[in-house]
Ligand SMILES: [Zn+2]
């Protein structure tokens with residue numbers, strides 16, 4: 001438990017993704033089985049046991065600590081698990097136990113998995129007396145299901161790959177066939193055993209991803225070698241239906257099936273498909289914002305299913321029945337997909353059409369004309385490309401339409417994270433509505449390091465107010481902001497929200513009075 | 528406090544002052560006559576120059592002097608080099624003004640000695656039961672572990688110039704770290720003073736940020752104010768650490784933008800405060816300098832008469 005607690009502490013304060021990976025690598029390299037496997041499970045959310053409620057923890061603390069002292073402390077710390085971890089009067093660091101007697105993560109997880117809910121708090125009380133403050137914190141966060149340290153399943157798998165030297169997509173291929181505490185997975189990554197069988201179940205198969213096309217690539221887009229499709233503005237998913245199992249995976253392999261019953265209901269087939277998840281009403285793709293309402297949730301209500309009906313536009317077929325189609329060329333897979341679709345006709349799904357084109361110029365015109373909702377640009381796929389996991393450069397390109405831009409005025413700046421923590425590097429900007437500026441977005445990138453230094457200097461010299469890490473600046477600097485699209489939003493005072501805004505140019509030359517007005521931004525809103 | 532016509536750690540210039548230790552919220556400039564331990568006087572001279580006081584009267588630990596009808600004695604407080612509790616005896620009664628103190632081991636200063644008394648004046652910087660400092664060697668072990676995980680990054684540790692800096696260095700040396708330790712310019716003078724006082728700090732080098740490359744993988748100590756600002760940004764991809772008792776609470780560490788919080792404090796934690804109230808046996812306790820309410824409440828639970836003594840000018844000292 002001590003090693004796990006140290007990892008949780010270090011991850012929680014580590015701002016950079018790369019740093020988190022290195023902390024995980026260190027943990028996998030120096031922690032024995034099965035503890036490292038349980039840690040992996042705890043971080044990736046695959047650990048299942050009877051959780052404890054915060055109220056029960058509070059009651060437990062009340063048996064040991066004076067009520068008034070607890071109230072002052074909780075008020076100061078602001079987090080229940082942290083307050084209890086710090087205030088708990090037992091623990092080896094205060095002479096109440098032997099540090100060597102601290103329970104291991106394996107002991108804790110095994111006991112929790114075997115425990116009835118009614119017995120959990122008694123176990124917890126005994127462990128709290130044997131753990132130090134860090135251990136108590138990790139334990140309390142673990143048993144309340146609140147381990148939030150910014151590690152996604154994807155990041156954990158990336159760390160496994162970095163540590164072992166095995167390719168990430170190979171780790172992903174077996175991920176859904178292995179279970180906590182992942183003994184077979186670690187044995188393989190350690191080189192002590194062969195690769196675990198990925199199985200024939202509805203496990204995730206790593207996706208093939210496209211690289212962004214650059215100027216030089218476009219000239220080679222000849223219809224003899226390439227197929228074109230629209231690039232739909234939803235989220236990339238994999239549908240896997242094998243036997244009784246029906247799964248929807250995100251691009252990174254997260255299982256999101258539970259919140260899309262309106263799609264899984266119609267997956268009465270045996271195949272693995274690649275497509276784009278969208279909200280579609282009456283045959284029309286709704287803006288990305290509508291899809292956003294369905295994402296990042298644990299449950300879904302009937303009202304949401306009605307208001308934001310999900311839909312999958314299919315790109316590719318990976319398996320039909322038990323047959324692995326991935327080695328086939330794209331055009332052959334496309335033919336199989338079309339035949340399969342004709343035969344099965346699943347509801348809430350259709351085929352992403354191929355876009356006919358005559359040559360590179362034609363394609364460029366198509367791309368720039370693609371302003372309707374739901375289309376971000378074009379996808380180019382080589383006719384002979386097999387379906388390869390990862391992001392190989394060459395067989396597939398995404399070719400986005402040009403970005404939109406507005407001239408906005410810098411309003412607030414906030415300190416960044418990690419390397420940038422000493423710079424003001426997060427910029428909130430606004431446009432004019434009558435005589436006032438209203439914020440329309442926030443950009444963190446798009447400028448060079450040298451420009452960042454100048455921006456930082458400008459912010460410090462023009463601060464009018466400070467709120468913690470945020471500075472409000474006098475309206476004096478115009479930023480040309482590029483973004484992919486803009487939607488209506490009730491969460492923003494301006495009524496609009498930009499997607500992927502970034503600083504395109506710093507307009508040191510432009511007076512703020514000449515920046516854009518809100519009406520201009522509104523005219524760019526997707527239908 | 529003015530039983531003998533003098534003040535302990537006065538906030539404004541006075542005729543006669545007794546100073547518990549050299550931190551700037553206790554040792555203020557401009558008093559006409561200053562009494563303190565020889566080390567505290569040396570620190571004041573180093574920091575304040577002529578502002579240290581008109582006449583400086585050294586008083587070693589355990590020596591007694593009479594000032595008016597009061598006997599004054601200084602007893603180690605375990606806080607920083609030279610730090611003292613002021614023991615006042617008058618008409619058969621004894622009061623102890625403890626200044627800042629801690630009970631945890633510290634190789635850079637004499638350990639706290641509890642003095643049995645009738646009235647005890649205690650600080651309460653960490654006067655909440657959530658502040659319970661872990662053993663400092665464990666915190667230093669975390670720092671050294673981070674240096675093995677990120678061997679190419681510069682680890683920059685924020686530490687107060689007086690006391691914390693030198694304590695962190697001795698902890699590192701005790702943990703076997705024998706490479707040179709690099710210091711921000713503001714930390715050097717007091718390290719020299721500690722070395723003159725016979726405290727071994729190993730090899731120290733000035734951290735010239737111009738040589739960011741030379742500082743790759745190095746350990747740099749800097750004042751807390753410097754770790755998140757212009758100075759630190761010139762280092763090579765720094766891991767920002769801060770050695771302070773406040774780091775016990777995550778939100779505080781986050782506010783400071785710290786990647787590696789080190790809970791190392793020169794102030795008593797909650798358990799030390801409570802133990803000390805018990806050890807000195809005073810039936811009356813005055814609580815000052817921090818979160819008085821919780822410690823007053825706790826004293827009440829222990830059958831001690833306690834009250835909060837709010838002193839102007841005592842802000843939240845980071846330690
Ligand atoms: Zn002090």
Ligand SMILES: [Zn+2]
Pocket residue numbers: 550552553627816844
């Ligand atoms: Zn103080």
